[in-house]
Amino acid sequence: MTDRLSILVPIRVLEGESVPEGVPELLAHAHVVLLGYHVIPEQTAPGQARMQFEDRATERLDEYEEMFEDAGATVERRLVFTHNGQKTIDRMIAEHNCMAVLVPNATGPVEDVLVPVRGAIGVDRLARVVASVFGDMDADVTLYHVADEDTTDDDIQTLLGGMADRLAEFGMDPSTIETRIDRDQNPLDAIVDVADAFDTVVMGETDPSLATFVFGMPADQLANRFLGPVFVVQRERAEEDE
Amino acid sequence: MVDQPVDVDAVGENIAGEAPADEPEAVTDDAVVHDDNVELERTIGLVGGLAIGIGTMIGAGIFVFPGLAAANAGLAATLSFAIGGLIALLVALPTSELATAMPRSGGGYYFISRGMGTAYGAIVGLGLWLGLMFASAFYLVGLGHYASAVFAELSIALPFSPVIGIGLLFGAALTALSIGGTENTAKIQNVVVGILLVVLTGFLSYGVLDAVGVFGGGTVPEQFFSRGYFPVLTTAALVFTSYLGFAQVATVAGEIKQPGRNLPLAMVGSVLIVTVFYVVTIFVATSAFGAERLGEFGETAMVEVARDFLGLPGAVAILGAGLLATFSSANASILSASRAVYALSRDALLPRKASEINLRYGTPHVALLSAGGPILVLVATGRVELLAEVASFLHLIMYGLMCIALLVLRRRNPEWYSPSYRVPGYPVVPAVGALASFGLIVFMQPASIAIGVVVMLVSYLWYRYYAGDVTLKGDI
Known part of the structure; x- marks a missing residue:
C-alpha cells in the first residue's frame, strides 16, 4: 500500500462530466487525487460560484470518491472554483506530487x-x-x-x-x-x-x-x-x- | 507557500433570515481555502492587477477632464491632478497593507466591515456599489462625447445631440455583454491598456518636445494660477474621479496571485503611472492652446490638442484611444460594482438572491443588472461633473475610513491581523490620508455633497432595517 503513486483525476464536476465506466477499476492500485473543478467566467467571483454550487459539487464528489474507494483505490479530494482550469490542474499536480494525470474516458476491463x-x-x-x-x-x-x-x-x-x-x-x-x-x-x-x-x-x-x-x-x-x-x-x- | 489563517467570525441574520456566508479557513498564495478542501483559485497576476487599476483610471483623467479642469483652474490644473495623485497615493499605501492582511473579495468594504463593524461596512459597501454606478455613468457619458465627436469628424450633422443616446446604448450593450459574454475579458483589458499606454506615450512625448520649443511651436505663455488658488482645490476634488481605479484592484483581492507581493505593487504602481500621465497630459494640453481655449473644447479637448500637433491622423488616433479608454473604464466599473454586490450579499447585507449565478452563462446576472440598470438612469442625466463628483465623494468616504480602519487595527493589533506589507511612515501616512480624503470633499459642489450624504444615510437606514443583527467585525 505504501508505494501507491498519486494519479490526478480532474473532473469538471458541474458540467456533466462524471467518472466514466471502468475508470475506478483502472485506478484500483493507485492513490487517486480526485479534483472536482468548476471553471467560471471572469465576470463571476469564485466565491460567488461556491455559495451557489458547493453543495451540489460536494454531493457528486462524495459519490465519485465512493466509487474509487469501492474499486480499491485510496482517495484524496479537492474542490476548486477557478477562472483558469489549467492553472488549477498544474497546481494540484505540484501540491500532491502527482506522477500522472488521467484523462478520464470510459473503458472496459483493461487487458x-x-x-x-x-x-x-x-x-x-x-x-x-x-x-x-x-x-x-x-x-x-x-x-x-x-x-x-x-x-x-x-x-x-x-x-x-x-x-x-x-x-x-x-x-x-x-x-x-x-x-x-x-x-x-x-x-x-x-x-x-x-x-x-x-x-x-x-x-x-x-x-x-x-x-x-x-x-x-x-x-x-x-x-x-x-x-x-x-x-x-x-x-x-x-x-x-x- | 504562505499559509495565513483567517480568524474573523461573521454572525447574525438579516431580516430574510440569511446569515453571512462562512469565512475561509486560510488564504494562500494560490487560493482561498474553505473548510472541507474547497478552494477558490487565484488567477490574476501582477499585469492583470495593473491593467485593472490603470484601465479603470486612465479613461477619465486624460480623455474627459483636461478641458473641464483647464476651464476651472487654468494651467494650475496640473497641480490639481498632482494633488489628486498624492491623495490617491496616501490612500493606496494603507489600502495595500489592509489588502495583504485580508486578501478577500470586496476590497474597501471588506476591510472596513471587518475592522470597524457592520454599520460602517454597510455605509461603505452600499456606497461603493452606488459610487461605482456613478463612475460608470460618468465614463459612459464621456464615451458618448467621444462617439459624437466621431460623427462631427465625419461631418454627419445630427439634428440632436447624440451624447446621451450613445451613452445609454453602450451602457445597455456593456451590461448585456457582461451577462452573456464568455470571452476572455481580462486578456482583452490587458491588451487595451497596453495599446492606450503606447499611443499616449508617443503622443505625450511629442507634445512635451513641442511645448519646450523643439518643433518651434513654443508654449503659449501663461500665468500659472490664472484663476487663483481656490479653484486648484475645487478642481482637484472634481478630477479625483480619475483616481478611483486602484481601489478596484482591492475588490478582486481574493483573486490575485501572491497577494502579499502583487496587491501593493498593482495598487501603488497604477496610481504612480496614471499620475505621471495625467500631469504630463494637462501640461501638454494647456501648453498647446492655453487654458481658455482648451476649456471651450469641453470633454473632447484632447482631440483638438492632437489635431493641433499631428493633424487629422493625430485626431483620429486620440478619438480611437478615447473611445477605447472610456469603454474599458465603464466596463471595469460595472464588473467591480457586481463584485461589490456579491460581497454585500455574501455578508447578508443584501439578499442572497442578488449574487445568484445564471446557469446558462455562469455570470451573476442579478448583480450585473442591479448595476447596469441604475447606470442607465444616471447616464440619462448627462451631468458629467455631478456624476464624477458623487462618484468621488462616495469613494473618498471609503478611502478615509480605510485609513482609519488601519489605525484602529494597528492599535488593537488583533491576532488575525498580520499584513505582509506594512505601510511606511505609520501613523502619519494613514492619518494624513484620512484627513486629506475627507478634506477634499469640502471642495465639492454642494449638490454633489448633498447627494452623497443622502446615499450614505439611506445606506445606514437600509442596514438598520435589513441587517441590524449582522456582526461582521473581526475580534479586536
Missing part, C-alpha cells in the same frame, strides 16, 4: 496497455507509473516506439529493452511485456492508429516548445482522438523555490 516510448528521458517515471498501476493487474503491456530514419535497430532495442528491464525491476512479470516498432511515420498519427487496438494509453508529457504551443501537447491531441483513458506522465518538475 492491453499501450506505452509509447519517445526517448530515454523520463523513462524512469514512465516505468514507475506503468508498474505501479498495472503491475498487479492481469494486463499486457506493449512498449511502442516510432523510429525515424537515423535510428538504428540497436538504439531502439537499447531504449525499449532498458524500459522493459526497468518494469521488471519494479516487479512486473517480463512475460507480459511486448515491444513494437514502426518506422517513418508521423509519431502522433502512428500512435493514434495503433492505440485503437488497446484499452488505455500511458505516455509521457512533452517539454513545452513552439510546436506544442501552436498545436497543443501531443498527449492532449492523443486524448482528443483516442476514445479510451490516457495517462499523461508528468515530466520531472524543478523543485519550486519557497
Whole structure:
C-alpha cells in the first residue's frame, strides 16, 4: 500500500462530466487525487460560484470518491472554483506530487496497455507509473516506439529493452511485456492508429516548445482522438523555490 | 507557500433570515481555502492587477477632464491632478497593507466591515456599489462625447445631440455583454491598456518636445494660477474621479496571485503611472492652446490638442484611444460594482438572491443588472461633473475610513491581523490620508455633497432595517 503513486483525476464536476465506466477499476492500485473543478467566467467571483454550487459539487464528489474507494483505490479530494482550469490542474499536480494525470474516458476491463516510448528521458517515471498501476493487474503491456530514419535497430532495442528491464525491476512479470516498432511515420498519427487496438494509453508529457504551443501537447491531441483513458506522465518538475 | 489563517467570525441574520456566508479557513498564495478542501483559485497576476487599476483610471483623467479642469483652474490644473495623485497615493499605501492582511473579495468594504463593524461596512459597501454606478455613468457619458465627436469628424450633422443616446446604448450593450459574454475579458483589458499606454506615450512625448520649443511651436505663455488658488482645490476634488481605479484592484483581492507581493505593487504602481500621465497630459494640453481655449473644447479637448500637433491622423488616433479608454473604464466599473454586490450579499447585507449565478452563462446576472440598470438612469442625466463628483465623494468616504480602519487595527493589533506589507511612515501616512480624503470633499459642489450624504444615510437606514443583527467585525 505504501508505494501507491498519486494519479490526478480532474473532473469538471458541474458540467456533466462524471467518472466514466471502468475508470475506478483502472485506478484500483493507485492513490487517486480526485479534483472536482468548476471553471467560471471572469465576470463571476469564485466565491460567488461556491455559495451557489458547493453543495451540489460536494454531493457528486462524495459519490465519485465512493466509487474509487469501492474499486480499491485510496482517495484524496479537492474542490476548486477557478477562472483558469489549467492553472488549477498544474497546481494540484505540484501540491500532491502527482506522477500522472488521467484523462478520464470510459473503458472496459483493461487487458492491453499501450506505452509509447519517445526517448530515454523520463523513462524512469514512465516505468514507475506503468508498474505501479498495472503491475498487479492481469494486463499486457506493449512498449511502442516510432523510429525515424537515423535510428538504428540497436538504439531502439537499447531504449525499449532498458524500459522493459526497468518494469521488471519494479516487479512486473517480463512475460507480459511486448515491444513494437514502426518506422517513418508521423509519431502522433502512428500512435493514434495503433492505440485503437488497446484499452488505455500511458505516455509521457512533452517539454513545452513552439510546436506544442501552436498545436497543443501531443498527449492532449492523443486524448482528443483516442476514445479510451490516457495517462499523461508528468515530466520531472524543478523543485519550486519557497 | 504562505499559509495565513483567517480568524474573523461573521454572525447574525438579516431580516430574510440569511446569515453571512462562512469565512475561509486560510488564504494562500494560490487560493482561498474553505473548510472541507474547497478552494477558490487565484488567477490574476501582477499585469492583470495593473491593467485593472490603470484601465479603470486612465479613461477619465486624460480623455474627459483636461478641458473641464483647464476651464476651472487654468494651467494650475496640473497641480490639481498632482494633488489628486498624492491623495490617491496616501490612500493606496494603507489600502495595500489592509489588502495583504485580508486578501478577500470586496476590497474597501471588506476591510472596513471587518475592522470597524457592520454599520460602517454597510455605509461603505452600499456606497461603493452606488459610487461605482456613478463612475460608470460618468465614463459612459464621456464615451458618448467621444462617439459624437466621431460623427462631427465625419461631418454627419445630427439634428440632436447624440451624447446621451450613445451613452445609454453602450451602457445597455456593456451590461448585456457582461451577462452573456464568455470571452476572455481580462486578456482583452490587458491588451487595451497596453495599446492606450503606447499611443499616449508617443503622443505625450511629442507634445512635451513641442511645448519646450523643439518643433518651434513654443508654449503659449501663461500665468500659472490664472484663476487663483481656490479653484486648484475645487478642481482637484472634481478630477479625483480619475483616481478611483486602484481601489478596484482591492475588490478582486481574493483573486490575485501572491497577494502579499502583487496587491501593493498593482495598487501603488497604477496610481504612480496614471499620475505621471495625467500631469504630463494637462501640461501638454494647456501648453498647446492655453487654458481658455482648451476649456471651450469641453470633454473632447484632447482631440483638438492632437489635431493641433499631428493633424487629422493625430485626431483620429486620440478619438480611437478615447473611445477605447472610456469603454474599458465603464466596463471595469460595472464588473467591480457586481463584485461589490456579491460581497454585500455574501455578508447578508443584501439578499442572497442578488449574487445568484445564471446557469446558462455562469455570470451573476442579478448583480450585473442591479448595476447596469441604475447606470442607465444616471447616464440619462448627462451631468458629467455631478456624476464624477458623487462618484468621488462616495469613494473618498471609503478611502478615509480605510485609513482609519488601519489605525484602529494597528492599535488593537488583533491576532488575525498580520499584513505582509506594512505601510511606511505609520501613523502619519494613514492619518494624513484620512484627513486629506475627507478634506477634499469640502471642495465639492454642494449638490454633489448633498447627494452623497443622502446615499450614505439611506445606506445606514437600509442596514438598520435589513441587517441590524449582522456582526461582521473581526475580534479586536
